[in-house]
Amino acid sequence: MTFNIYDFTSFNQWIDKGLNSIMSPTWALVTEWVIIGVVFLLFYAVVGLFLVYAERKVCAFMQNRVGPNRVGPYGIFQTIADFIKLLMKELVYIKDSDKLLFNIAPFIVIIASFMALSAVPFAKGLHAIDFDIGILYVIAVSSLGVVGILLAGWSSNNKYSLIGAIRSGAQIVSYELSVGLSLLTIIVLAGTMQFSEIVEMQRNGWFIFKGHIPAVIAFVIFLIASTAETNRGPFDLAEAESELTAGFHTEYSGIKFAFFFLAEYMNMFLVASIAATVFWGGWMPFHISGWEGFNHIMDYIPPFVWYVGKTGFIIWLMMLFKWTFPRLRIDQLLTLEWKYLLPINLVNILVMAFLVLMHWHF
Amino acid sequence: MNSFLKYFTDIFHGVKSLLTGMSVTGRYFFSPGQIVTQQYPENRKTLQMFERFKGEVIMLHDSNNQHSCNGCGICENNCPNGSIEVIAARVPGEDGKPKRIIDRHIYHLGMCTFCGLCVKNCPSNALGYGQKFEHAVFDRARLTKVLNQPGSSIIKGVE
Numbered sequence: 001m002t003f004n005i006y007d008f009t010s011f012n013q014w015i016d017k018g019l020n021s022i023m024s025p026t027w028a029l030v031t032e033w034v035i036i037g038v039v040f041l042l043f044y045a046v047v048g049l050f051l052v053y054a055e056r057k058v059c060a061f062m063q064n065r066v067g068p069n070r071v072g073p074y075g076i077f078q079t080i081a082d083f084i085k086l087l088m089k090e091l092v093y094i095k096d097s098d099k100l101l102f103n104i105a106p107f108i109v110i111i112a113s114f115m116a117l118s119a120v121p122f123a124k125g126l127h128a129i130d131f132d133i134g135i136l137y138v139i140a141v142s143s144l145g146v147v148g149i150l151l152a153g154w155s156s157n158n159k160y161s162l163i164g165a166i167r168s169g170a171q172i173v174s175y176e177l178s179v180g181l182s183l184l185t186i187i188v189l190a191g192t193m194q195f196s197e198i199v200e201m202q203r204n205g206w207f208i209f210k211g212h213i214p215a216v217i218a219f220v221i222f223l224i225a226s227t228a229e230t231n232r233g234p235f236d237l238a239e240a241e242s243e244l245t246a247g248f249h250t251e252y253s254g255i256k257f258a259f260f261f262l263a264e265y266m267n268m269f270l271v272a273s274i275a276a277t278v279f280w281g282g283w284m285p286f287h288i289s290g291w292e293g294f295n296h297i298m299d300y301i302p303p304f305v306w307y308v309g310k311t312g313f314i315i316w317l318m319m320l321f322k323w324t325f326p327r328l329r330i331d332q333l334l335t336l337e338w339k340y341l342l343p344i345n346l347v348n349i350l351v352m353a354f355l356v357l358m359h360w361h362f
Numbered sequence: 363m364n365s366f367l368k369y370f371t372d373i374f375h376g377v378k379s380l381l382t383g384m385s386v387t388g389r390y391f392f393s394p395g396q397i398v399t400q401q402y403p404e405n406r407k408t409l410q411m412f413e414r415f416k417g418e419v420i421m422l423h424d425s426n427n428q429h430s431c432n433g434c435g436i437c438e439n440n441c442p443n444g445s446i447e448v449i450a451a452r453v454p455g456e457d458g459k460p461k462r463i464i465d466r467h468i469y470h471l472g473m474c475t476f477c478g479l480c481v482k483n484c485p486s487n488a489l490g491y492g493q494k495f496e497h498a499v500f501d502r503a504r505l506t507k508v509l510n511q512p513g514s515s516i517i518k519g520v521e
Contacts, residue, residue: 058391061390061391061394061397062387062388062391063390064390064396064397064398064399065397065398065399066397066399066401069401320384320388320391323387324380324383324384324387325383340373
């Protein structure tokens with residue numbers, strides 16, 4: 001066995017060969033699918049629980065508080081305790097609700113974020129599916145989540161849920177444009193939509209440095225738009241506690257509520273890892289073309305650490321947004337998108353295309 | 363042209379104010395020394411309550427075990443839920459006339475809502491707030507307190 005934290009390709013091939021040597025190719029493939037599924041499920045649960053804890057801690061520090069500190073050292077088992085509590089709660093039946101849609105909605109939301117996660121490159125070789133249209137796939141799949149939110153609001157037989165869901169629909173439909181266009185700016189620079197190639201192209205400098213001004217503008221727009229797309233504050237009008245009790249998941253309890261909650265945090269993680277991969281080089285270490293010694297030192301830090309560091313920083317930024325800015329009104333939200341972000345984004349793409357044509361990027 | 367300019371100045375003003383807000387919360391995040399939360403049971407030994415904290419109603423006594431309560435009963439009349447009972451006594455004064463002094467100032471802590479009307483209305487400022495706040499007891503009768511300390515007397519010249 002050749003286990004190498006800098007390159008997981010040989011490790012994957014070792015598993016593949018081992019499985020193929022003891023069973024038929026079809027069964028080996030099925031076993032691999034199951035292994036990947038279980039690994040992702042565990043990863044999903046662990047990261048989701050950790051992010052909830054991190055959010056509570058970060059929010060507390062930003063408000064000069066201590067945060068959870070009673071369950072376990074520094075309160076690290078707080079979210080696990082919360083999760084066990086949610087598991088044991090009753091699943092309340094809602095009178096006159098659309099039973100099928102009501103039950104299916106949390107699964108649509110969680111499956112959408114689960115599917116999108118599969119295209120994220122975590123490290124060299126740690127990549128479940130490497131589509132040649134990876135970015136398109138992620139945009140398409142992650143926007144499926146809004147269907148689940150709309151269904152949850154519609155089937156709950158509750159006006160607050162419905163208002164929250166409709167707001168969420170309007171919000172995601174508009175901000176999807178900005179997310180797509182800001183990623184398109186980088187696709188213009190990269191010339192590919194395949195995640196592995198996008199990461200590989202940043203070997204001699206991350207895109208945010210290579211594409212300088214338009215890339216920075218695209219990154220800021222992506223950050224704003226993706227915060228809106230994950231329904232997080234300051235764009236959390238879909239669940240606006242002070243107006244709509246809890247928005248689309250008002251009527252959900254127990255594990256179904258936990259699914260919505262987990263999906264929200266995993267969407268944040270997903271968006272942060274897309275931003276890290278596309279703009280900050282994903283698992284690629286920090287390289288400056290020409291400085292061979294410096295690049296060599298940077299290569300000693302494992303790719304997974306780079307990936308986690310960048311993603312963590314962007315998640316921290318999104319938490320900073322949530323705990324700093326007040327919530328936008330629905331008209332302010334749409335004004336921000338249609339009058340500011342979208343025109344700036346369109347001009348930005350033109351600038352980037354011009355830059356690429358003139359070879360003014362690094 | 364004017365509205366065109368306004369569009370861009372709006373963006374810059376918006377970005378600037380957002381960054382100001384983010385710098386405030388960011389500074390809080392990176393300065394854990396500013397945390398104001400009191401972690402109560404752990405810091406019980408060192409906990410300092412604030413001077414204005416309304417823990418319980420007490421009668422202020424000076425070092426000679428003297429207070430300034432003359433037993434007028436205004437606190438009792440002002441108490442909205444009857445947690446104060448003033449039991450006065452009459453003693454012969456210096457000039458031979460009977461004089462009203464306090465015998466027992468009974469305070470039912472279990473009924474008190476800490477509204478502070480008694481402290482506010484006391485004409486001779488005999489009442490005040492104590493800093494104690496751990497009032498839990500196993501027997502309700504122990505919440506009934508006598509505020510004037512045994513053997514205390516009134517300060518000369520207050521009556």
